[in-house]
Amino acid sequence: MQNGVTMANASSNETVDPTVSSIVIESGYQPSEHEPFMNERQREYFRRKLLGWKEDILKESRETLLNLQEENQNHSDLADRASSETDRAIELRARDRQRKLIAKIDAALDRLEDGSYGYCEETGEPISLKRLEARPIATLSVEAQERHERRERVYRDD
Numbered sequence: 001m002q003n004g005v006t007m008a009n010a011s012s013n014e015t016v017d018p019t020v021s022s023i024v025i026e027s028g029y030q031p032s033e034h035e036p037f038m039n040e041r042q043r044e045y046f047r048r049k050l051l052g053w054k055e056d057i058l059k060e061s062r063e064t065l066l067n068l069q070e071e072n073q074n075h076s077d078l079a080d081r082a083s084s085e086t087d088r089a090i091e092l093r094a095r096d097r098q099r100k101l102i103a104k105i106d107a108a109l110d111r112l113e114d115g116s117y118g119y120c121e122e123t124g125e126p127i128s129l130k131r132l133e134a135r136p137i138a139t140l141s142v143e144a145q146e147r148h149e150r151r152e153r154v155y156r157d158d
Contacts, residue, residue, distance in 0.1 A: 064094070
Protein backbone atom coordinates (compact mmCIF):
# COMPACT_ATOMS: atom_id res chain seq x y z
CA MET A 1 0.00 0.00 0.00
CA GLN A 2 1.36 3.43 -0.99
CA ASN A 3 -0.11 6.72 0.25
CA GLY A 4 -3.36 4.98 1.23
CA VAL A 5 -3.71 3.42 -2.23
CA THR A 6 -3.58 -0.35 -2.66
CA MET A 7 -1.78 -1.46 -5.79
CA ALA A 8 -2.55 -4.81 -7.44
CA ASN A 9 0.16 -6.76 -9.23
CA ALA A 10 -0.51 -8.05 -12.73
CA SER A 11 1.60 -10.74 -14.34
CA SER A 12 3.55 -9.64 -17.38
CA ASN A 13 1.61 -11.84 -19.83
CA GLU A 14 -1.82 -10.43 -18.92
CA THR A 15 -3.52 -7.93 -21.18
CA VAL A 16 -4.47 -4.75 -19.39
CA ASP A 17 -7.86 -3.13 -19.90
CA PRO A 18 -7.37 0.66 -19.78
CA THR A 19 -10.82 1.11 -18.21
CA VAL A 20 -9.87 -1.12 -15.27
CA SER A 21 -7.49 0.31 -12.72
CA SER A 22 -5.32 -1.44 -10.19
CA ILE A 23 -5.90 1.39 -7.72
CA VAL A 24 -8.31 0.52 -4.94
CA ILE A 25 -10.30 3.37 -3.44
CA GLU A 26 -12.08 2.70 -0.19
CA SER A 27 -15.86 3.06 -0.19
CA GLY A 28 -17.05 6.55 0.66
CA TYR A 29 -13.75 8.20 -0.31
CA GLN A 30 -14.03 11.92 -1.05
CA PRO A 31 -11.10 14.00 -2.33
CA SER A 32 -9.89 16.34 0.38
CA GLU A 33 -8.01 19.64 0.51
CA HIS A 34 -5.86 17.96 3.20
CA GLU A 35 -4.08 15.67 0.72
CA PRO A 36 -1.78 16.54 -2.18
CA PHE A 37 -3.75 17.97 -5.12
CA MET A 38 -4.44 15.48 -7.92
CA ASN A 39 -2.60 12.66 -6.21
CA GLU A 40 -3.05 9.16 -7.60
CA ARG A 41 -6.14 8.48 -5.50
CA GLN A 42 -7.85 11.74 -6.54
CA ARG A 43 -7.06 11.09 -10.22
CA GLU A 44 -8.54 7.60 -9.96
CA TYR A 45 -11.60 8.94 -8.14
CA PHE A 46 -12.31 11.47 -10.91
CA ARG A 47 -11.51 8.92 -13.64
CA ARG A 48 -14.13 6.57 -12.22
CA LYS A 49 -16.62 9.44 -11.78
CA LEU A 50 -16.16 10.50 -15.42
CA LEU A 51 -16.37 6.94 -16.77
CA GLY A 52 -19.53 6.29 -14.73
CA TRP A 53 -21.11 9.50 -16.00
CA LYS A 54 -20.22 8.61 -19.58
CA GLU A 55 -21.67 5.11 -19.19
CA ASP A 56 -24.92 6.56 -17.77
CA ILE A 57 -25.22 8.93 -20.74
CA LEU A 58 -24.52 6.14 -23.26
CA LYS A 59 -27.09 3.88 -21.58
CA GLU A 60 -29.70 6.64 -21.69
CA SER A 61 -28.82 7.31 -25.32
CA ARG A 62 -29.30 3.64 -26.24
CA GLU A 63 -32.68 3.62 -24.48
CA THR A 64 -33.70 6.81 -26.29
CA LEU A 65 -32.73 5.27 -29.62
CA LEU A 66 -34.83 2.18 -28.88
CA ASN A 67 -37.80 4.37 -27.92
CA LEU A 68 -37.47 6.42 -31.10
CA GLN A 69 -37.37 3.25 -33.19
CA GLU A 70 -40.47 1.89 -31.46
CA GLU A 71 -42.32 5.17 -31.94
CA ASN A 72 -41.34 5.37 -35.59
CA GLN A 73 -44.63 3.79 -36.55
CA ASN A 74 -46.96 5.40 -39.04
CA HIS A 75 -49.62 7.41 -37.28
CA SER A 76 -52.88 7.68 -39.15
CA ASP A 77 -53.97 10.74 -37.19
CA LEU A 78 -52.29 13.97 -38.30
CA ALA A 79 -52.21 15.35 -34.74
CA ASP A 80 -50.54 12.15 -33.46
CA ARG A 81 -47.96 12.36 -36.24
CA ALA A 82 -47.20 16.02 -35.46
CA SER A 83 -46.88 15.28 -31.76
CA SER A 84 -44.58 12.36 -32.49
CA GLU A 85 -42.39 14.51 -34.75
CA THR A 86 -42.13 17.20 -32.05
CA ASP A 87 -41.12 14.57 -29.48
CA ARG A 88 -38.57 13.17 -31.92
CA ALA A 89 -37.04 16.62 -32.54
CA ILE A 90 -36.73 17.21 -28.79
CA GLU A 91 -35.08 13.81 -28.30
CA LEU A 92 -32.64 14.44 -31.14
CA ARG A 93 -31.62 17.81 -29.63
CA ALA A 94 -31.09 16.11 -26.28
CA ARG A 95 -28.95 13.42 -27.93
CA ASP A 96 -26.87 16.13 -29.61
CA ARG A 97 -26.25 17.75 -26.21
CA GLN A 98 -25.32 14.32 -24.84
CA ARG A 99 -22.88 13.78 -27.71
CA LYS A 100 -21.19 17.09 -26.91
CA LEU A 101 -21.07 16.20 -23.22
CA ILE A 102 -19.43 12.86 -24.01
CA ALA A 103 -16.78 14.71 -26.03
CA LYS A 104 -16.11 16.91 -22.97
CA ILE A 105 -15.91 13.84 -20.72
CA ASP A 106 -13.44 12.22 -23.14
CA ALA A 107 -11.37 15.42 -23.14
CA ALA A 108 -11.35 15.37 -19.31
CA LEU A 109 -10.22 11.73 -19.36
CA ASP A 110 -7.42 12.72 -21.76
CA ARG A 111 -6.39 15.49 -19.35
CA LEU A 112 -6.30 12.93 -16.54
CA GLU A 113 -3.92 10.85 -18.66
CA ASP A 114 -1.60 13.74 -19.55
CA GLY A 115 -1.59 15.21 -16.03
CA SER A 116 -3.34 18.49 -16.82
CA TYR A 117 -6.71 17.51 -15.27
CA GLY A 118 -7.78 19.71 -12.39
CA TYR A 119 -5.72 22.71 -13.45
CA CYS A 120 -7.24 25.87 -14.92
CA GLU A 121 -6.55 26.19 -18.65
CA GLU A 122 -6.36 29.96 -18.28
CA THR A 123 -4.22 30.40 -15.16
CA GLY A 124 -2.62 27.00 -14.57
CA GLU A 125 -3.82 27.13 -10.96
CA PRO A 126 -5.62 24.15 -9.38
CA ILE A 127 -9.40 24.09 -9.83
CA SER A 128 -11.08 23.60 -6.45
CA LEU A 129 -12.05 20.04 -5.58
CA LYS A 130 -15.54 21.33 -4.75
CA ARG A 131 -15.90 22.63 -8.33
CA LEU A 132 -14.49 19.42 -9.84
CA GLU A 133 -16.87 17.39 -7.70
CA ALA A 134 -19.84 19.43 -8.98
CA ARG A 135 -18.57 19.69 -12.58
CA PRO A 136 -15.86 17.08 -13.28
CA ILE A 137 -15.42 18.36 -16.85
CA ALA A 138 -14.50 21.88 -15.67
CA THR A 139 -11.48 23.38 -17.42
CA LEU A 140 -11.53 26.76 -15.68
CA SER A 141 -11.37 27.77 -12.03
CA VAL A 142 -14.43 29.55 -10.63
CA GLU A 143 -12.67 32.91 -10.94
CA ALA A 144 -11.56 32.30 -14.53
CA GLN A 145 -15.05 31.05 -15.45
CA GLU A 146 -16.61 34.19 -13.99
CA ARG A 147 -14.20 36.39 -15.98
CA HIS A 148 -15.02 34.40 -19.11
CA GLU A 149 -18.78 34.82 -18.53
CA ARG A 150 -18.42 38.57 -17.87
CA ARG A 151 -16.50 39.00 -21.15
CA GLU A 152 -19.14 36.95 -22.94
CA ARG A 153 -21.93 39.14 -21.52
CA VAL A 154 -20.13 42.32 -22.61
CA TYR A 155 -19.85 41.06 -26.19
CA ARG A 156 -23.42 39.80 -26.23
CA ASP A 157 -24.83 43.10 -24.97
CA ASP A 158 -23.20 45.07 -27.82
